[in-house]
Amino acid sequence: MDVQVRGGGPERPFLGAASLFGTEYDLQRPVQVEVRDDPDERTRVGHTDDRHRLIISRQAATSAMARELALHEFAHMYRHERSHPSHVQSTDEVLFLALAGRSVERRKVTHCYQIANHVKDIYADDLWLDLAPGEKLVRFFESTLAIAVSDRPAERQPTWTRRTPASDPDITAVNAAFALAQAERHDLIDRDHRLYDLAHAAAEDAPDVSLNTFKHRFLSLEPDPDDSGFRKALVDLTREYVLEERRAAD
Structure with a gap:
């Protein structure tokens, strides 16, 4: 190199x-x-x-x-x-396929791009985590998730609105699912690790987002998908995030 x-x-x-x-x-x-x-x-x-x-x-x-x-x-x-599908697939195309004809909040669309980046990170980390210890990555997850979880109101009120995507409880819950999926995908933590407690706290702040569902979706990403299979997985992830709140309300 x-x-x-x-x-x-x-x-x-x-x-x-x-x-x-x-x-x-x-x-x-x-x-x-x-x-x-x-x-x-x-x-x-x-x-x-x-x-x-x-x-x-x-x-x-x-x-x-x-x-x-x-x-x-x-x-x-x-x-x-x-030209791995995760790194050449257009996120704009995925959003069009997943959300065509639907009215979606701008913050949710922004979060969908972050979810797509998580997927890219999963496929990148699949390479280097076989070469080097992952303890620093786990500490990074723990630190950033702890900061996000602490950045919430003392009382949960439906009228309260986050000002930035990073502190939004919905995407924080997805970020927690991503962190757990990465840690479990590469056997980086034990079941009593503090990351689980932080993820549970994040999920409590986002009742319309299923931590376990997103963790499973991240974990189940195939290591070598074809273009069609990857596109479908990313479309499903996008729909899960955008439409889950509506299903919960119904």
Whole structure:
């Protein structure tokens, strides 16, 4: 693997990740890593015909998760090069197929894009979690879920509205299901792990979202789906999220 680091950031986590990733997988195109000072843009990946481009914040590049973040992004690049359905399927097309003719809240549509990104992450993590320990990923899930769960009103009232997708209880419950699915998919946690308690708390705040249903859907994603099978799985996930609240109300 050809990896070049620019922007005055540390090279070690990226070169170390490349060396580890290269023991099992090889990227056909070189990788250009750009370390930037913007702390709000943790990582972003772009692809051209002649290279992959990873933009990462200096804060992320110097964090304890730097190597794992690099492995994760290299895995996305690998999936993209191999035209894995999860990385070439248009999310806009899926939303059209799943929601045509339906009126959907803007926040729900935004959440559907986040769910599609979760699916991409599952297929990326399927690669690198076979190469490196997943303890840091579990701690990351635990930390982010704890923050999201704590960011809720003292009393649940039907008139209360979240201002950002990240703190919305519905997508927080789906995020919890994703975290549990990843942890179980790769045997990263025991049944008494705190992540289960946090996920249960998230589910309590979102009674119209089934934590177990979404966990099962994430867990049951086939490792090597064909284009049609993957499209159907993502359409089903989208409909499950958008329409579940209506079914609960009925």
